Amino acid sequence: METIKHMRVARATTSSRIAMTFGIMVLFALVAMPWWATSGNIRWAIELCCYIAIAQMWNLLAGYAGLVSVGQQAFIGVAGYLLFVLAQNFGVNPFVAVFLSVIAPAVLAVPTYLLLRRLDGPYFAIGTWVVAEAVRLATSNIDYVNAGAGMTLRVMTQYSQHEREVAFVLLCAVLLLATIGGSYWLLRSRHGLALTAMRDNPVAAASQGVNVGRLRFCIFVAAAVGTGLAGAIYYMAQLRITPGAGFDPFWASMSIFIVMVGGIGSIEGAIIGALIYFFADRLFGEFGSAYLIVLGLLTLVIALYARGGVWGLLQKLGDHPWFPVRRKLIVEDKA
Amino acid sequence: MSDQVLLSARGLTKRFGAVTVVDDVTFDVARGEVLGILGPNGAGKTTLFNLISGDHAANGGELSLDGSHLQAEPPFKRCQRGIGRTYQVPQPFGDMTAFENLMVPAMLSAKMKEAEASDYCAGILADCGLLARANTLAGGLTLLDRKRLELARALAGKPKLLLLDEIAGGLTDAEGAELVELIRRLRDRGVTIIWIEHVLHALMAVADRVLVLNFGVKIAEGTPDTVMQDPEVQRVYMGIEA
Numbered sequence: 001m002e003t004i005k006h007m008r009v010a011r012a013t014t015s016s017r018i019a020m021t022f023g024i025m026v027l028f029a030l031v032a033m034p035w036w037a038t039s040g041n042i043r044w045a046i047e048l049c050c051y052i053a054i055a056q057m058w059n060l061l062a063g064y065a066g067l068v069s070v071g072q073q074a075f076i077g078v079a080g081y082l083l084f085v086l087a088q089n090f091g092v093n094p095f096v097a098v099f100l101s102v103i104a105p106a107v108l109a110v111p112t113y114l115l116l117r118r119l120d121g122p123y124f125a126i127g128t129w130v131v132a133e134a135v136r137l138a139t140s141n142i143d144y145v146n147a148g149a150g151m152t153l154r155v156m157t158q159y160s161q162h163e164r165e166v167a168f169v170l171l172c173a174v175l176l177l178a179t180i181g182g183s184y185w186l187l188r189s190r191h192g193l194a195l196t197a198m199r200d201n202p203v204a205a206a207s208q209g210v211n212v213g214r215l216r217f218c219i220f221v222a223a224a225v226g227t228g229l230a231g232a233i234y235y236m237a238q239l240r241i242t243p244g245a246g247f248d249p250f251w252a253s254m255s256i257f258i259v260m261v262g263g264i265g266s267i268e269g270a271i272i273g274a275l276i277y278f279f280a281d282r283l284f285g286e287f288g289s290a291y292l293i294v295l296g297l298l299t300l301v302i303a304l305y306a307r308g309g310v311w312g313l314l315q316k317l318g319d320h321p322w323f324p325v326r327r328k329l330i331v332e333d334k335a
Numbered sequence: 336m337s338d339q340v341l342l343s344a345r346g347l348t349k350r351f352g353a354v355t356v357v358d359d360v361t362f363d364v365a366r367g368e369v370l371g372i373l374g375p376n377g378a379g380k381t382t383l384f385n386l387i388s389g390d391h392a393a394n395g396g397e398l399s400l401d402g403s404h405l406q407a408e409p410p411f412k413r414c415q416r417g418i419g420r421t422y423q424v425p426q427p428f429g430d431m432t433a434f435e436n437l438m439v440p441a442m443l444s445a446k447m448k449e450a451e452a453s454d455y456c457a458g459i460l461a462d463c464g465l466l467a468r469a470n471t472l473a474g475g476l477t478l479l480d481r482k483r484l485e486l487a488r489a490l491a492g493k494p495k496l497l498l499l500d501e502i503a504g505g506l507t508d509a510e511g512a513e514l515v516e517l518i519r520r521l522r523d524r525g526v527t528i529i530w531i532e533h534v535l536h537a538l539m540a541v542a543d544r545v546l547v548l549n550f551g552v553k554i555a556e557g558t559p560d561t562v563m564q565d566p567e568v569q570r571v572y573m574g575i576e577a
Binding site: 003004007009190193194196197199200201203204205206207208209210211212213265326327328329331 | 388389390409410411412414415420422426427428429430431432434435436438439440442443444445449453454456457458460461466469470488492
C-alpha cells in the first residue's frame, strides 16, 4: 500500500491563464467600445453578449442539471416586460429597472419548477414550452402592457446616444461576468462538484450526499434570473417589446443550437456556439430559410457524430481548458 | 444492547406490483459489526440495500439508524447521516476523474473543506490501490478499477454504516485477501459494515454474523459457522439436500 507524503491539487492550467488574460482584455475592449467602435458594432456586441448569456444559462440547465427547457423565452419576456413597466409606467430609472427586472423571472421560475419538477425529459421540456406560451397569451391580453401591441421604452430618449452606449456596454460586461463568471465560480465550488456528479448520474449522486432536488431547483431559478437579465438588456437596447418577440420560441431554439453545436456541459462550448451562431447569422442570414435549414442540418450532424460539439472536438486534440473546473491530484512525494 | 445497535430493521417489506421482493425482514446491526448477507440470485439482497440507502421506498416496516427513524429521509440525507454504499453494477460519475468521484461524498456528505477532503481522498485512493488512476476519467476505468472506485467513493463520505454490494467478484486471491484486510481495518476504525457477497471465503473471513435471504424472506441469521450448518441454508444456497 502506498503512503502519500506530499500532494497538491492543481486547477489552473497554462491555457486557462491565457484564456483568463484574453477574457479580461475582451471585457476591457467591450467596455471601451463607445470610444472606438461604431454604433452598429455596439449593437452587434450587445446582441452577442445576450446570446452568450442566454446560452450559458441554458447550458447550466440542460448540460448540468439535466433540465431540458424549451421555454426559457418565458423568463426573457417577463423580465423585458417588467423593465418596460417599471421604467415607462412607474418612472424608475431604466438602468436601475434593468436589475430589478430579474425579480419577474425569479418569481415565475418558482411555481414553474414546482409544477414541472415531477416531469422527466421530454415531458419537462413540453411543460416549459406550455408555460411560456401561457405567459405569452396572458401578456397578449393584458391592456396594462398594451396587450398584443407591445410597449416602447420612450424614457430612453432622455439619454444621449453616447450615454446609452456607455451604459449598455457596462451592462453587457456585468451580464458576462454574472453568467460566465457566475457559472465558472459555481462549477469550481462544492456545488459545482455536486452539479457535475448530478449530470453524470443523478441516482448515484443522491446516494453520495447530493441534494438533487434542491440543486435542480436552485439552478432552474438561477438560470431564469440570468436569462431574464439578458432578455431585459436585449429589449432595452431594442427599445421595444411585444409578446410575439419577447416570448418568441426562437430564443429556445437558438439556445439549443448554440449549446449543442458549441458543446453541451462546458462553459467554453456555449461561448464557441454563440460565436458560430452570431457570425453565421451575420454572414448567411440573408439566405433566409435555406440558411435555417443548413443550421438545422449542422445541429443534426453534431448530435449524431460529435456529441461534445466543437469544444468536444477541440478537446480531443488536447486537454486545454479555458475555464478549468477539474481538480487534478498531483502526488509530489510518496513512500 | 440497544445502545449498541446502529441499524435496526423491523418488518421491512418491499413489493413490486404483485411480487414481494423483501418480505417482513427484521434484523439489527451492532456498532462495529460486520454483517454478511447471503442468498441466491433474486433473493432480495440488493433491494434490501436499496431500502436502507433510500433508493427505494419501503412498502412497510420500520428502519432506524442510531435510534431515529430513516423512512422519511431521502437518499442524500441518509448518506449525510452516515450510510455509505456501493452498487453491484458500478455507478461512477463517468465524466469525472477517480479523485473527483471521491471528492463528491467527502465534500457533500462528510462536509469536509476542500483541502481536508483532498488529503483524505488521496489517502483513500492509495488505500484502495487507485492512486495511479487518480486523474483518469471514471468512465475509462476497467471493471475491476470501477469496483475499487465504488468502495473508495463510499469510504470518502466517512460512513459509520457501509453497505458493500458484491465488491469481491472478479478479484484474484491476492486482491481478495487485500480487500478482506481493508475491511478488517475499517471495522477496527469503528465502521459498521453490511456486506452482500457470493465469494464466501472472503465474506466468512471477516463477517461476525450472517443473514440469509431467500425469495425476500429471512431464513437464517447467526454466526457464520451456525448459518452454514443450517440445513435450509445448505439446501437453498448450496443445493445440498439433507
